[in-house]
Amino acid sequence: MARNKYPEETHKRILDVSTKLFFEKGYDKTSLQDIVDELGGMTKGAIYHHFRSKEEIFIAVMERMCEESNIAMAKLRDDTSLTGKQKLQKMFSDSLTNPEQKDKFAVTPNLLENPKLLVYYLKMVAYTVVPDYVVPVIKQGVEDGSIETDYPEELADVIMFLTDVWINPTIFKLSAKQLTNRILLINDFMKQFGIELISQEMIDCMVTCSNVTEL
Amino acid sequence: MARNKYPEETHKRILDVSTKLFFEKGYDKTSLQDIVDELGGMTKGAIYHHFRSKEEIFIAVMERMCEESNIAMAKLRDDTSLTGKQKLQKMFSDSLTNPEQKDKFAVTPNLLENPKLLVYYLKMVAYTVVPDYVVPVIKQGVEDGSIETDYPEELADVIMFLTDVWINPTIFKLSAKQLTNRILLINDFMKQFGIELISQEMIDCMVTCSNVTEL
DNA sequence: CATATACATACCGACGGTATGTATATGGGT
DNA sequence: ACCCATATACATACCGTCGGTATGTATATG
Numbered sequence: 343m344a345r346n347k348y349p350e351e352t353h354k355r356i357l358d359v360s361t362k363l364f365f366e367k368g369y370d371k372t373s374l375q376d377i378v379d380e381l382g383g384m385t386k387g388a389i390y391h392h393f394r395s396k397e398e399i400f401i402a403v404m405e406r407m408c409e410e411s412n413i414a415m416a417k418l419r420d421d422t423s424l425t426g427k428q429k430l431q432k433m434f435s436d437s438l439t440n441p442e443q444k445d446k447f448a449v450t451p452n453l454l455e456n457p458k459l460l461v462y463y464l465k466m467v468a469y470t471v472v473p474d475y476v477v478p479v480i481k482q483g484v485e486d487g488s489i490e491t492d493y494p495e496e497l498a499d500v501i502m503f504l505t506d507v508w509i510n511p512t513i514f515k516l517s518a519k520q521l522t523n524r525i526l527l528i529n530d531f532m533k534q535f536g537i538e539l540i541s542q543e544m545i546d547c548m549v550t551c552s553n554v555t556e557l
Numbered sequence: 558m559a560r561n562k563y564p565e566e567t568h569k570r571i572l573d574v575s576t577k578l579f580f581e582k583g584y585d586k587t588s589l590q591d592i593v594d595e596l597g598g599m600t601k602g603a604i605y606h607h608f609r610s611k612e613e614i615f616i617a618v619m620e621r622m623c624e625e626s627n628i629a630m631a632k633l634r635d636d637t638s639l640t641g642k643q644k645l646q647k648m649f650s651d652s653l654t655n656p657e658q659k660d661k662f663a664v665t666p667n668l669l670e671n672p673k674l675l676v677y678y679l680k681m682v683a684y685t686v687v688p689d690y691v692v693p694v695i696k697q698g699v700e701d702g703s704i705e706t707d708y709p710e711e712l713a714d715v716i717m718f719l720t721d722v723w724i725n726p727t728i729f730k731l732s733a734k735q736l737t738n739r740i741l742l743i744n745d746f747m748k749q750f751g752i753e754l755i756s757q758e759m760i761d762c763m764v765t766c767s768n769v770t771e772l
Numbered sequence: 773c774a775t776a777t778a779c780a781t782a783c784c785g786a787c788g789g790t791a792t793g794t795a796t797a798t799g800g801g802t
Numbered sequence: 803a804c805c806c807a808t809a810t811a812c813a814t815a816c817c818g819t820c821g822g823t824a825t826g827t828a829t830a831t832g
Binding site for chain 1: 669672673675676679680683708710711712714715718719723729735738739741742745746749
């Protein structure tokens with residue numbers, strides 16, 4: 343039993359199992375033995391044939407997960423039929439309803455108990471999503487007159503920080519009421535820049551869809 | 558060589574060395590052997606006599622570090638000679654100039670490379686500083702008329718989140734210009750609630766005092 | 773002087789990672 | 803179509819280091 347015909351299947355299975363465990367138990371608390379056990383009848387040798395380290399598995403897991411949403415954001419950014427403001431609103435609503443990502447993060451008990459994942463997420467937002475997707479959209483909004491600001495970079499950053507981190511129930515446990523209030527506060531903030539990011543129906547949707555702690 | 562006369566000295570030395578290493582190298586990358594080596598002529602037995610685990614050392618390190626600033630914040634909160642708004646402004650300026658905390662965080666290359674420390678910091682802000690010190694101050698501000706908001710809890714949270722996390726150069730690398738812009742944006746935001754958190758001289762002070770990356 | 777304390781020493785299983793062995797799928801020559 | 807050298811896809815055995823524990827021992831203390 344050596345030399346499989348379809349090594350890419352094995353590669354994918356390792357990533358699938360690792361994804362599940364990293365999100366369920368956290369990176370630190372997932373050992374390579376855990377991954378081996380979950381793979382069923384495969385050994386550490388197989389894993390280290392496909393990946394050079396546990397860290398490399400983690401990176402591959404995260405990159406595969408982000409790929410899809412990044413493609414979607416790039417498409418939205420390059421869409422020529424929408425104003426900057428409309429794109430920003432769509433970005434926000436998409437981030438709330440992206441089913442695949444939500445499913446994966448749903449099994450994470452709390453990102454604060456999964457520091458490696460949290461840090462990857464923060465870096466991803468700050469160093470990729472903001473500069474590559476949000477800043478261009480806001481700059482477009484400034485040009486087409488739908489958004490008003492003297493600091494497009496900083497505005498992009500604070501928007502993503504508030505919407506992706508501060509009101510993220512995967513990071514901070516929030517009751518439905520707390521989440522609603524936070525969203526209302528963000529909305530007030532955004533009005534300064536001519537943006538109503540969130541409609542009332544969206545707030546209702548978020549509160550019901552998100553895995554908030556019930557009162 | 559057994560049974561020291563002054564065990565509390567040993568206890569303190571372990572905390573001192575651990576503090577240094579946890580901030581310099583990060584928690585994960587600091588092994589107990591590193592601590593033993595840095596202690597010079599002491600063994601793991603000594604450490605495990607004073608602490609039950611590496612985790613417990615970390616908690617003791619962090620609690621000792623936070624103790625002082627928490628006492629200061631409690632004093633400020635219970636001061637009867639200031640309005641809520643004035644207290645909030647002082648809290649903010651104090652957090653920028655607290656010398657002891659700054660010294661310790663200054664040696665940290667980047668909190669994003671020190672996930673355990675970052676998470677402790679986030680939890681500390683969200684679950685202790687905000688509810689115990691900032692919310693009472695804002696509620697007082699609402700009562701004495703110096704602050705206007707319908708959501709004191711959420712306002713307290715977003716203020717600390719923006720000022721302690723978003724513009725924290727220990728977490729996100731920022732150039733002097735980026736930091737200035739972020740502060741201006743926060744200031745605009747705060748004006749909605751009748752609060753000018755930051756004066757121009759404070760901005761200058763922050764930018765020069767903070768360990769920002771120079772252009 | 774008995775005891776509790778403040779350590780030192782020796783040891784443990786689990787961890788991430790490596791070195792090496794082996795069977796088979798693959799591609800090139802005939 | 804067949805053979806064979808080679809690269810590949812693993813399995814097995816092993817390594818140093820990690821956090822943590824069990825035990826031994828000298829000394830301060832009451």
